[in-house]
Amino acid sequence: MSSAFWAEPANALTNLAFIIAALVILLARQKTTSRSTAVLFLGIWIGVIGVGSFLFHTFATRWAGAADSIPILIFILVYLYLAMRHLLRLPVWAGVLVSVAFVPASVAVARLMQPMAGSSAGYAPALLAIFIVGVLMLRRDRRVAHGLLVTAGIFLASIGFRIADGPICSTLPIGTHFIWHLFNAVVLYRLTSIFLKQQERAAE
Numbered sequence: 001m002s003s004a005f006w007a008e009p010a011n012a013l014t015n016l017a018f019i020i021a022a023l024v025i026l027l028a029r030q031k032t033t034s035r036s037t038a039v040l041f042l043g044i045w046i047g048v049i050g051v052g053s054f055l056f057h058t059f060a061t062r063w064a065g066a067a068d069s070i071p072i073l074i075f076i077l078v079y080l081y082l083a084m085r086h087l088l089r090l091p092v093w094a095g096v097l098v099s100v101a102f103v104p105a106s107v108a109v110a111r112l113m114q115p116m117a118g119s120s121a122g123y124a125p126a127l128l129a130i131f132i133v134g135v136l137m138l139r140r141d142r143r144v145a146h147g148l149l150v151t152a153g154i155f156l157a158s159i160g161f162r163i164a165d166g167p168i169c170s171t172l173p174i175g176t177h178f179i180w181h182l183f184n185a186v187v188l189y190r191l192t193s194i195f196l197k198q199q200e201r202a203a204e
Helices: 009-013 016-030 037-059 060-085 094-135 142-169 177-203
Strands: none
Touching: 009 037, 009 177, 016 037, 016 177, 037 060, 037 177, 060 142, 060 177, 094 142, 142 177
């Protein structure tokens, strides 16, 4: 990571994928009858994640790092709560409890994954959460379950590209981190789209 403003043009420019994903989600929401407030937040927040990541890959400072990581954590916690409430139909207290418990649990999981995944270990808990919710949804709604499990597969591949970036950069300067951005934009789009479709069916 260089502190020069345009040292990582591919990593900076591919954050446009998050902005595009956000716009597509917001446009899709406008065409629904539910006009879900939760989807409005998730759509806007995908754009916030893109801006934060862009700042980190251009300024590469401590505050830019916070602008990159904090919005991601907020999205994970909000989506987890929404999944508990609207997908798994748990009560409010259970949704809050799961979301709060996710933070210390994710620290433990990340430490376990550190030897294998390095700095990417912090994303393993989110991957595991998507997979678990997908499995739990198999009996309730197979369409949602399959969507989540496919999304988990895409996210697994995305983490793989992030892990590979370090070793590959020594021979290929562009690395694979920019692919991580592109795949993550797809992951966030799919997660929000799955929730949007579920909300639309619930409103019928």
